[in-house]
Amino acid sequence: MAKDKIRNFCIVAHIDHGKSTLADRLMEATGTVLKRDMEDQLLDSMDIERERGITIKLTPATMKYNYNGEEYTLNLIDTPGHVDFSYEVSRSLAACEGAILVVDASQGVQAQTLANVYLALDANLEIIPVINKIDLPSADISGTKKEIEDVIGIPCDEACEISAKTGLNINSVLDAVVKHVPAPKGDENKPLKALIFDSYYDSYKGAVSMVRIFDGKVKAGDEILFMQTKKSFVVTEVGIYRPQPVAADCLTAGEVGYIAASIKNVSDTKVGDTITLKNNPIEKPLDGYKEATSVVFCGVFPLDGDKYQELSDALEKLKLNDASLHYTKETSLALGHGFRCGFLGLLHMEIITERLEREFNLDIITTAPSVEYKIYDNKGTLFDVTNPSEMPAMATISKMEEPIVKMEIITPKDYLGGIMDLCADRRGTYLDMQYIDANRTKLIYTMPLNEIVYDFFDKIKSLSKGYASMDYSLNGYQQSDLVKLDILLNGEICDALSLIVHKDKAYARGKALCEKLKEVIPRHLFEIPIQAVIGGKVIARETISAMRKDVLAKCYGGDVTRKRKLLEKQKEGKKRMRRLGSVELPSEAFVTILKLDD
């Protein structure tokens, strides 16, 4: 195929600005998918994606489009809009020459619009601004254009004005892609050079690599070499996405598609790796990607201890299609065997735990999310601590550092005060405030990541009635006065409830935790003191007194059956409890610490 008739592009946008709907319309307009086969948000293949209206995985689609009597091949790569998945965004950008920037005309430029467009600019992509949702009564087309010009610095004279929902002006977007996105460079006569921008596991084809071919060509029967892993395989099938995978004879320079080679492990098809031919290799691989770094960590345990193996299998399967999920074995005194998992962010964590429950039918307990702390001991040895139970004894610590993020919040000015108070409360350091227009302001703060992993996003949303948006990026480490807050139940540490918190927050948090636990732990044979402790010092205490009053009920008219059934129900409930020393903990206990009201 002639390279000058190929366009590789992606769509970037803030979450909810209509990215996936636009992708649907583009496929419809190019006849890639017939209208009657159309399912909303076609590229979002997971139930969770469709239900929540978010894109998590990136998915490519190849479309044919006639422009001025010539047929063009347009390769679209959908990208996730949420901050957690900017890693995936940056991957798809490397496979493209252009990006459609979608902005909701009723909402204007939002925090993740900026974050994603900057990623695209960094990757030297041609940006095509598209103003979406112009059918809405609240749409402000000229204002939105001005914002894009002022805030991002992209001229908007030729911006497409569309409604992805109604299909209005969709062809103008396709025309702009052909006109403005550069054709891919590359030489099909050179040795094969292909970048893996994603991979997944298919039960029939094995691990499949999604690739962008930069030079050369590849077909079934070729022996390919993965330059990073140094493993080689014989290609069984190549193809493109329409958006379902369709086999093709050959993939050549400039094209986007997939390569299958009966590979058993997804870890062999490493995202960012370069594929070349075994007998005619290139000398230097492409610049890969940084590995996805886990930002948020938590323990995941089966509710029923016997289900450990099932949880293990489920995580392994999820990992096949989600390279950014990391997990290692963890053993907790309270929760038994489970896993310490690392996630890209809170949404990622929520999605993975939800998928474990829905797709694998597992009941799981997750512990409070933590971040990665850098702890130095007296000898200067560094410990990366992602699990409070691994924190060294306070006396041996010489220095502690916690991850800091640069936080950008765009909010209507009515909510500025409340949001600034929240940021201050979360130990934020004010950096800057910029006016986007008469009504909206961008706030820039640095703040510790551990202050936002609980409920910061929810708080921002509720403080601003949903109008504010936020984006953050990791911004190094900062020395901090941290303490490990332990919870003692009946004198014994419950490791699964331990937290690392800032010293100034420890007292309030400990007190709230004790109060909440008192509510959820059932009464036992004995009084149970609940204590919040920092390095041996008790900072808060509650007591669960021993008793259950239901035992004193009258046995009306000899109705023993009712009593027995009640007892049987309680016994059933008891099976679902976790035993810690002499105390039994219901699974809610672990959830409560995620849901502490400030």
Place this chain on the structure above:
Amino acid sequence: MTNLGLYIHIPFCSKKCDYCDFTSFCMGKTEQNAYLNALFTEIDLVKNQFKNKTFNTIFIGGGTPSVVFDGFILSLSKKIFSSFNIAKNYEFTIEVNPSSFNEKKFKEYLQAKINRISLGVQSINGAVTSGVNRAQTRAQIDAAFNILNIAGFKNISADVMLGLPNQSINSVKNTLTYLINNNVKHISTYTLQLEEGTPLYKKVNSKQISLPQDDFVVKQYNEAYKILTKHGFNRYEISNYALPNYTCQHNLKYWNNVEYLGIGIAAHSYVDGTRFWNTKNFNTYITQLSNHKRPIKAKEKLTKQQKITERIMLSLRTQNGLNLTDFCKEFNMDLLKTKQKQINNLQKAGSIDIKNGYLFILPKYFEISNTIILELV
């Protein structure tokens, strides 16, 4: 052979208390008459099955058995004595509400061979009882005891409720002292249960009324234990206290796995290892019996595991506890072995003990008996 217990349910009240979810209706003489006839029919339908058995306890409960028309109880009693074999040293109890009790009724009960009267006092504090819409006054309580004490009637029992809204510890103490001074020989202390669908449930849910905290109810319970044991009462079962020789024989049957026959609406029976219970619907009850059909709603043939659960659950509510030898013989299972770990832990915690072949919960731990029982079933 062990004698059986007989329970008769009288499902009538003058007014329903806010917390009650038990089967009772506010109905007049016509319905009461129909009900009495139905009771007679039910007795006739079952009596042959029991012709070789002897009952040594009879318990007329409710509802409020004292609200029925004069003569009802006497004719019921005659029917019972003419239909079943009643042991010589029987115990025959009737539940009475002070608000519907009088001299005439008392005489009728004596004539009916009733030898034990259980007064539903609950609390002598009028503000507490009216708070849950219980129809009774302090004067009516005084009058009821006057009648019994002047007549020299000995076997008096009283029910006291704990955990009522706005019920102080002192109010519980006062009620108990009052009962002791009025020669009550047997006292039951039950805790208020909040049952779905009751007026109280709605009031609590809509925050019109708040119930005392568990901790506070436990204080009341322990205070009751203190006062009553000081006055010579023995807590023979978790919620029941008696002076020597006044233990309720009928009540004990429930806890000691002795069989009993229940007659009347919603009455529960335990016969030949099967538990069954009658319909709760008034019309169904009357209609079924007018067609000479037994008004049984459901039966439950207990599995071995269910029997074991019940045996442990029921007997551990008593002071004596579980007879390990009998248990072992009946279920061919040595609890000391099958639950060795749990029993050891409980013993270590000082909550149970084993003596003379009985495993029992120590008095201090009665208030959490459920937790202990859960370990053992």
